[in-house]
Each structure stands twice: as structure tokens, then as C-alpha cells.
Amino acid sequence: MSERGTVLRIEKTSIHDGDGLRTVVFLKGCPLKCKWCSTPESQCVDIEHSYGNIMTADEVIKEISKDEIFYFHSGGGITISGGEPLLQTDFTSKILQESKIRGINTAIETSMFGNFSDIKKLLPHLDTIYADIKHINSDIHKEFTASGNELILDNIKSVSEIFNGNIIIRVPLIPTFNLNIENAKGIAKFCNELNKISMIELLPYHRLGVDTYRKLGLGYDFFDVKTPSCQEVEEFANIITKSGFKVLF
């Protein structure tokens, strides 16, 4: 029997979530409640407001396989994102495993807010992990995401000890929340101690999701927040670069 999962959407020939041209599978459901979230329609694991589809892993694999030629020429592959893939570990694992059998490069994009045992199941089928560190201070983290960051940092640390692939840390740069020098320093320091991080990627806040809040009739604290300026992003990036990391933004 094929595993089933809830997929928000499948995005093709994307150049942003990993190397080369990628198929990005966005799963539904997320354990965090980030106030700035650009994808509120992904938060609930169930289908609501006609967002999402129940799909079997075979169906997802069929869609992935359609683009093998693009992976071949670009060094691309698949990225499973969300939502949070760790909420659908078996489904995610099956897709990753089937992709590896087909010689397709694999990545996940995760908040790392999940059970380590679940993460461990995915590691054998993964080439790259994109893990978010949203804030290095747990109290502020909790204020903006409804959870502290201890589990996340512990998981990143544990994974870095046993995983042979790439780990890339992603930091969303959210004005009013984490776009400050102390946070940059803290994240750089944490990553330095792991000795395993290949790159840190900064994702400046964008407003592409604001209409979804309007459409869903949801409140949003960030309606008036502007995209960070180049200068703000560069200042943040400089601090991380100084700690010896390659930074992408």
C-alpha cells in the first residue's frame, strides 16, 4: 500500500530551494505558529478552504519523475518543504527513498521542530537539509512562533553529529523580530560550534503572502511591515560572513 499525505502544492523547475532546477513538494501542516508566516494556508494539516490535496507517494513520485531531464542537466532534484515535512515523516521518507532509487538528488526544508527519531528516519535518503534558525533567543522565539527554540537547536546539533550530507541553515529576516546584530552573532556562534554547516542562507521577509490572509479572513500582525532594505540585510550578512560562513541571500 502506498503512503498517503496531504500536499499543499507541487512546484516545478524552481531555482530557489536547493541546487539546480528542483521540484518542490510543499506539504501541509506545521507545528509552529510564526506570526510573519507567508503561507498561512499551509499551517493546518487538513484540507481547508480548498487548499491542498490528498496524494499517494506514488502520485507524488510520478510528478517528480516527469522532470528528471531537468534534474539531469541542472544538477537539481527534489526538495520537500512545507508546512513541516516532519509532521508527515513516513510519507516524506517514502518519497525521498523512491527519489534516491531513481538517482534524484534530495533535500528537505524543515523547522527541525519534531522528534529526533523521525528526523533520523529521513537521513539515509537525504543529500541536503535546510534547517531554519529563526531566533537564537528562546523567549523571543516563543513570542513569535508559539514555541521555544531548544528542541530545534538540539535537533540541529544531533543531526550535525551523524549526518553526512550538507546542512544549510536558513534564517528568515523578519523586521521587528530577528533582524538585529545580537541575533546574527548568536546564530553565527551556534553554527560555529557545530563545525558542520556548509552555508547560511538569509531569506528577507517578503509580502507575497499578505493577500492569502485577506482571502482567508485571518488577522495578520505584519500587514504594515515592509521588506527589509538591502543595507539591513547586508549588515546582518556581514556579521555571519565574518564568522567564516558562506552566506547566500
Place this chain on the structure above:
Amino acid sequence: MKRIEFLKSRVLDTKPEMDLENALIMTKSFKETAGEPLCIQKAKAFYRQCNEKTVTIWDKELIVGCSGSKMRGGILCADTCWSILDNELDTISTRRYDPFRLTDEDKKVFLAKIKPFWQGRSSLEAWYKQIPEDTKSLRDCGVIYIDRKAVRGFGETTAGYSQVINEGLLSICKDIELRRSKLDVTIPGDYEKDRYLESMLISANGIIRLAERYGEEAKRLADQEQDLSRKSELLEIADVCSHVPKYPARNFREALQSLYLYQISIFMEQNAASYNPGRMDQYLYPYYKKDIESGILTEDFAQELLNCLWIKFSEPCLFQDAQTAEFAAGYPMFQNVCVGGVDKHGKDAVNPLSFQILQATIDTQLYQPSLSVRYSLAKNPNLFLRKVVELIKLGTGFPAFHNDDGGIKMLMNKGIPLKEALDWNPCGCVETNLEGKLRHYTALADINLGSIIEFVTCNGKNKKSGLTIAPKTGDPTDFKAFDEFKNAVKSQISYCIKAAVKGSHVIDEICLDRFVPTLSLSFKDCIEKCIDYARGGAKYNTGNGIILIGVADLINSISAVKHIVFDTREATMEELINAVNADFVGFEEIHKLCLNAPKYGNDEDITNEIAGEFFTFIADEVESYESKFGRMTPGILPVSGNTPFGMEVGALPSGRKAGKPLADGISPSGGTDFEGAGAVLKSAASIPHERFVQGTLLNMKIEPDLLESENGITQLMSLLKSMCSLGVFHVQFNVIDRETLIKAQENPEQHKGLLIRVAGYTAYFTELGKDVQDEIIGRTSHSGITA
């Protein structure tokens, strides 16, 4: 670059005008030569044009020459189509597409001197008299467009430029004389051959005379020139024009001038689109290399010369009637220049000149020449591909990017051996050609695939006219299975192809009398056989092209019928047809079903299977017919014919409303592809490209994120490589610039699939709020091209 800017703005500031000088000279000559064989009459008229026409060298230009007396003139080839101007005398200056200014004086000259002589003698009149009845009724209802070859010359050819440049005309004349010496006019047929070879010699001497006159004019100007540097430029021009194309070119500059003088000559002989210089980076490279190595040429000066030539290519304007202009708007000369690909050994052919030719289009950004790339996935270097992407980024629509293996296979499918097919070149828009060896005619007839669907839903009736002009394929509400519907579509396709072929054969007959000795003299086999290009003298000949327009409309309509009526049974055939007949007014529910049915461009099995089945069927049908010149040939390349064709077609099951444009080429219908570039390429790959030997045309939009970063450029290169692996033949890109986004904001329906992507997030542009849209517009750059 100052010179180039100056020359460029002069072209852009010059409005196209009718130029009757050549027609007047030709008329005079024909009167005097009455009684001589037609080919001789034609050649003598050409010689006289060369000898008498106005010769102008404009300030600052380095490459000289003009087919007529005006920089941007429309030349009237009276023998082909004088009557067009007659019909449009009062409207040509102001018509919507491609107007030409016509002075009152010229109007009088036309009516007094040109019209009276040519009345009853043109190809167009013969065609109107001889068009088969069924072909005519389809044409009159906008189901096929088939007048093109009767309203202008042939074009669609790659003359033997390299032979003219390398050997010179005197040497070609010697070949002609030698061949002539073997004739014996007491043998039946040899007198005809003798006269034909004589016509070639007269034409060759015409070109030589024309070049001499440019040389004399340059000398005259030099004598009066006060500015010393211009004076020396003029003396150089005088020297060059006194040497080429009479003798072999001695250097790169002479090669360019030789090429251009021959180019204006063949255009003067017959006003037509698509005289293609072809593989310039190959045949000019020996000159370039020698001059650079010996130090007489720098890369900078080579660039300036190329840029000057590029501006010359942008001067002439194709003259055609108002309707044909609607089908191919923009004074389209389609002088296709090509770089890249493989050489005759199958090895990488890219060289430094390939890069400089790409740079010429980057520097000038004009609408001519039509720049094409042959890209060999296996052999051409990444650095070359990157340069191509740099040009794509400018948003000029150039280059037309061709999959080299596809072009080679297409030529082989035209019956040309691999050995020679390796040297193919793109022609006109996306067609395939072979320098100095191949006679074909690309777009003899266009077939409206929207009308095909309409014939099925209306049981043979044309909705707009109310006339039944196609077979009765049955009342579609009686169809019990999807196969019956498909068979009806196929019957209608077969009928229209047959009618187009009948018309094509008539035009072939009429055009036997359109001798083109000036063009033919660079086709070696025309000399050897003593047969004109127009009569099949070239080494290879193929039947004319039958072109299909409305590919996505056909696929989407069949897919909608399958999905709605037979698979999900969301509506009955009767409901669907009632809705379509009412242009969906009052049938909004059904319209929604139609719009939501699977659409070509999203890489889905249902539409890909229909595409594969129907376009294989169409290729089979077209290829089942022979002509005097060989097997008929299919292609998919609407220049702009999808718009006028759309006006003739009512609503379609695809959800397209009545009168709206059909989809262009093999591109998805506007606003119906949602999965990005990869899915469009995958869908396009379901059409059997290599069987459409007259080419297939894919227009794609590039999302802005592919152009903004180093990674984006790399990935665009990967997409192009993937396209070649998939066997898609051609693609050209529209960059999504600020103007596109503003249009999308104003008219969201047509731009529904437009993706805006950032890391971890993608949105459809039209679904964003106006504030966010404005923000994106604000950071997207302008681009564009000047025509």
C-alpha cells in the same frame, strides 16, 4: 559606437515609403524586350535596374547598398503583384499594419505607366483566376490562408553567398560559359537552356555594374569630401566596390560588402521575405581569422563593420498586401543569420566570430537580421550558451534558439543526406534550409485549426458565414464515444489539407514563369541543369509547406470534449455545443467547466497524448501528398496569423471566446499554463517536432528570477539544454519586464500562469493584491527592441 548610434537612429527615424523606381525601369525594359524569352526579359530588366536605379551612399556608412532608391522603401515587383498597389492606392499610406507612404506623384505614375502594362500579366491575377473552388471557399471563410506566394516573391531561401564571396561573379560567369559551350542548339531543349544561361550572365553583369556604380559614387563623394577621415572611408568603399562581388573577396570587409551587394540584388529581383544569409560565422570565418592574424583587422573594427551591416539589414521593408501584412506584420524581412552548431565533420563549429555576431545584435538591438542560434547540446561550449543567454536577457526576442540535432533531422527528413544536412541553417522564422542547394517554400498555406473544431461541432458549417463548406462529419450529439469525435476532427483536417494541396499545385504551375536568374546563379545545380530555381534547378527540392495555426486551441478543445463529455460526464455534448454556439453567454457554468478542463502546457498525460496523436496524424496527412517539387511538408509557425485567424472562429470547447486570437505556434494558450517553464517544454515535447520539417515555433516567457542572479543564468542554460534533450526544436523568449507585468495587472485573465518566485515561496502574479503587484513592478526592469 557613435557611428552605430547615428546610423541606427537614422533608420529608426525614416518612415517606410513606396518605391516605384524599379517597377518603372522594369516596365520600360519589358516593353523594349517584348518578343524575347521571358527569362531574358526578366534578366534584362534586372540589368537595367542595376544600371539606372538611384545609387546613394548615406553619410557615415561603411557597408553600402540599397535595392531601391529610398532607404526604407517598399519595392513593387510589378510582374508578381502590381494589383495589390492598385487595390490599396488610397489606403496604403494609412493602413493599420505596415503602412507605406505613397506620394500623389507616384500614384499618378503608377496609374499612367505601370498598371496599364502589367494588367493581366501578374501571378496574383493568374492565381485569382485559377484557384480551385473548394480551396477558394475555405480561403474566403478564413479557414486557410493561401495567397502569400502570389502576392510577393518566393524568398524562403539561402542563396549561395559563400560561393559569391569566395569565387566572385566573374568566376561564376566562367562556369556558366563553360556549361553553355557544351550545349548544341540543334538538340531539342538546348535552345531553351542556352537562353536561360544567357539570362544568368546578364544578371551577373547587372550585379557587377551595380557594384561599379557604388564604387563610382563613393569616388565622386570622396572627391568633394572635406572631412579627411570620411574621405578616406569613401575611398576605401570605392576600392571595395570596384572589386567585389566581381572578384573573390580579399578580406573580411570585402566579404561583408560582397554579401550585402548580392543580398540587395536578389531582393531587387524579387521582393520577398526570408533571404537568409545563414551561417555567417562559418563562411566568413576564414576571412576574419586571416585578417586578425595578419593584423589588418582588430576585433573592434570587425565589430563595427558587423554592426554597420546589421543596420543595413534593418533598412529594407517587405512590401505586401494589407491582409498578408496582418498575417506577418512588421515589414518582416526575416533575413536569418545563424551562429553555432556543428561543422561538416560533426565537430563544434563555434568560433570567435560567432561571439562577435551575437554581440552585433546586442549592440544594435534592431529587428534585423533575424538572429538564430544552432545549439548543439553535445558539442557547443557552455561559454557560447552563456553568451546566448546574455542576449536573451535583453528581452529583444532574439535569438531564435534552435536545437541543432532537430534541424539536422528535419533536413534529412526532407531527403537530404546527413553529410550535407550537418550544414543546415535556420530560414526565415524557424524553417530549415541549406545554402545554395535547396528550393522550398515554407508557408504556402496556413490552416486554421480553430475552424477545424468548428466544422466538427457545426457538422461542416462555417459559423461566421453560415455556409456549409466542409464535409458533414455527423451531428456531434449523436457521437457515442470519444473516438467518433476524434475521427470527425481527423476527417475535417484531411479535407482542409487536401484543399490546401490542390491550391499549392496551382501556385506551383503559375510560379514556373517567375524566373529568378540572379538568385539561381549562386545555385551550382541550376547552372549544371540549366534550370532556374523556380523550376526546380536546385540540387534538392521539396514540396511546399502546409502550416498549422492554433495548435493549443485544437488540443485544448479535444481535451475539453474528452474530459467533460466522455470522461467525467459533467455535461452532455448537446449542452456543450449549445454553450459554444452562444459564445458561452448564459452558459457560465459550462464555460467554467471548459476553462477548467485540462490544458496543453501543464505536462499532463491527457493533453500530451492528444498532441502526440493529432500532430502525428497531421504530419502523415501532409506527407501523403507529392508535388512537382517533391513531398509536401508540414510546419507550425504563425508569424502573426493566429490573430486574424482567431477573428474568423467562434467560441471553442477549450473555453476560448469567439473572435479571440488563437494560440501562437506550439505555445500554450495565454493564461492556461500554470506549472512553469519545465512543464511547457515537456508539453511541447509531445509534438513530433522533427516531422514538422518546416519548423515549429515556441514562444516562452522567462520569469524575472531567472535573469536576476548568476544562479538564474546557469539554470536558464540548464533549461535550454533540457529542451534539446527533449527534442523540442525551437524556442524564443519574451522576458517578463515591467510592461508585461503592467499588462498582466490590467488584464489578469491572459496572464494567469505568471509565476513570481522567491526562496520557499511562489505566487501567481495575478492573484497578488495591487499593492504587492506594484512593489514587484517597481523592481522589475524594462527591456525591449526597436523595430
